[in-house]
Amino acid sequence: MLQVKELCKYFGGIKAVDGCSFNVERGTITALIGPNGAGKTTAFNCISRTAQPTSGEVWLDxxxxxxxxxxxxTRxxxxxxxxxxxxxxxMTVLENVICQSQIGGWRDLLKPAMSPEEIDKAMHLxxxxxxxxxxxxxGSNLSYGQKKLMDLAALxxxxxxxxxxxxxxxxxxPTLLEEIVGHIRKLNxxxxxxxxxxxxxxLIMRLSHRIVVMAQGRVIAEGTPAEIRENPAVLDAYLGGTLEDAA
Incomplete structure (x- = not known):
């Protein structure tokens, strides 16, 4: 469904993402992991185009x-x-969520700020x-976990x-974390x-179908949770310990 091909993002001489390639199969939960500074969030930014890639390609369907x-x-x-x-x-939670509604065009400017259909949809989510x-x-008064759920609803x-x-x-x-995990599973x-x-x-080991591991801007391993847990290159990237210990 999603193909990332030789993705690069450079900041001057810093290669935050350097030839990163991986696929995400339709209907799966795929995890992108790696040590701090591996380039994971930068890759996310390039895929969603909140940052412009230096080079490479991203394909969707x-x-x-x-x-x-x-x-x-997004469309x-x-x-x-x-x-x-x-x-x-x-802004309230409801207003924050509705802000993420898709815009149909200039005619939407003539509609109420929150249409009944948008309110119903947001309340359902x-x-x-x-x-x-x-x-x-x-929205600013919520706990950190509640803000995460609000962001998910807006998404x-x-x-x-x-x-x-x-x-x-x-x-x-931990309590709210289990709720979030449950919601992710239900969506999947x-x-x-x-x-x-x-x-x-x-969380990653019990939630993901497949894991992609990055280090120094590159993909160094891909596989099931069981395969990644025993992969020598992954363990070395996490400073020689187990993944759980490193995290």
Whole structure:
């Protein structure tokens, strides 16, 4: 479904992503892991076009997308979250979620700021994620985990085919983390394809169908969780210990 071919992103003499190539199969949960500074988030930024690649190609369902603007990539079915919530200040959770609705064109300027259809859709997503009770709370007042769920609801407003999740477990308490894991599984069971960057190795090993490992901007290994756990190159990249110990 998603093909990344020889992707590069250079910052002067720093090669943050250097010839990175991997595929994401339709209907899978694929994890992108690696030590700090491996280039994972930069790769995410290039795939979603929030950063312009230096070179390389990104294909979605047989169409090249790396030369498109971010909103056009979203229209083609790829959406992503960020490590840090980007909620808009002084807006409620519901308003933050609806802000991510797809824009149909100039005629949308004549519609209400929040149409009944958008409100219904947003409330359905908030209910699915178990946070409809805070729909009218100020988004800036939420806990870190609640902001992660709000971001996920906003992501789903665009009806994506594939979602990129950047550290969904980061800073989340264990109880809420299990809820987030459950929601990711449910979305995948419903047919959603998911690419996830995460440092929580326990979560990755029990959630992913396939894992891609990056180090120094390159892909050094791919395989099932069991294969990655025993891969010498991966263990060496994580400073010689187990993946869990390194994380």
């Amino acid at each position: 047989g169409e090249r997308i790396d030369q498109l603007r971010p909103h056009k990539i 083609r079915g790829l959406s992503r979250t960020f490590q840090i919530s980007r909620n808009l200040a002084d 908030l209910d699915f994620l178990g946070i409809s009770r805070i729909a009218h709370e100020d 789903l407003m665009s009806d994506p085919k594939i979602i990129l999740l950047d550290e969904p477990a980061g800073g989340v308490n 069971e419903q047919g959603m394809t998911i690419l996830i960057v995460e440092h929580n190795m326990n």
